[in-house]
């Protein structure tokens with residue numbers, strides 16, 4: 001049976017979230033951006049009014065202001081966007097349990113066989129869009145196709161608030177003329193490699209010999225060839241959680257950092273989100289990794305092995321130590337990230353369950369952080385913050 005796959009992609013997600021709590025932004029050019037007081041800040045998410053002036057993601061602020069002097073800039077609040085994202089996923093899961101979140105602002109749904117419940121797939125998409133708009137005040141675009149890849153392509157075609165159906169018979173007209181770099185899954189490096197062998201459009205990719213592609217790109221070459229031909233048998237995995245390899249957060253700072261104390265605060269804020277996700281998905285990891293991008297764009301990652309945990313305090317302790325060990329006050333930092341990975345397998349989970357069944361110190365810590373998670377679930381991430389974030393010192397992002 002042919003499948004009915006939807007990709008729901010939120011439009012200008014961060015700034016749309018901000019508009020739900022600052023209605024005065026509606027209809028005006030606005031963007032979520034790094035600290036506007038600092039020239040080195042960048043645009044993270046412009047709304048569609050700002051895009052009309054040519055304002056784009058990652059554009060530096062003074063350039064954005066030149067294009068659009070009236071633009072309203074809002075500092076980022078990732079905790080708030082995470083919460084909104086969860087609300088979006090909750091709405092989606094009311095339509096079908098087969099929801100696979102692909103990123104903070106998009107998810108696939110498998111609606112095969114849902115016709116009896118919702119009418120046509122197009123009607124279902126219309127209902128989803130309406131529901132998200134009326135319940136959460138957020139706009140989205142939806143792509144409908146027979147597989148995940150084509151649904152993703154379709155969702156990109158009409159923004160904002162567009163619903164696009166893409167059939168395989170339309171590929172020659174709608175997909176193949178596009179430059180290969182626009183294809184989902186093809187990064188800059190892959191695009192360059194493809195260009196070097198004379199492949200510039202997705203159509204040329206689809207018409208290439210698979211052997212030539214696998215020669216240049218390995219297995220991935222074959223996969224790209226299949227996708228360019230509109231073939232993608234991969235299932236929508238509602239338990240993407242099981243596939244989860246790591247949980248991480250990173251942030252580009254509004255100005256370059258040279259102060260270790262401030263850098264630690266950033267790491268703590270990020271760890272707070274990482275820990276709360278890890279606990280939500282019951283993922284205890286044994287490796288903590290930090291990412292540091294310097295102002296010259298050189299990037300390093302450093303790892304540390306620890307006893308399996310999903311506690312914010314443990315993740316933070318390892319992250320802060322890594323940061324300290326690799327600190328060089330002469331090298332300004334523009335991005336920081338932290339991730340937990342190397343998760344315990346189910347079998348080990350069983351063992352640790354019994355380990356924790358006595359009221360050990362670890363168990364108490366878990367209860368404490370679980371209680372914090374619950375309060376946040378109810379009242380929002382900003383209700384409880386680690387004490388260090390409440391100090392008067394300026395938050396650097």
Ligand SMILES: [Mg+2]
Nearest residue numbers: 009010105106
């Ligand atoms: Mg998206």
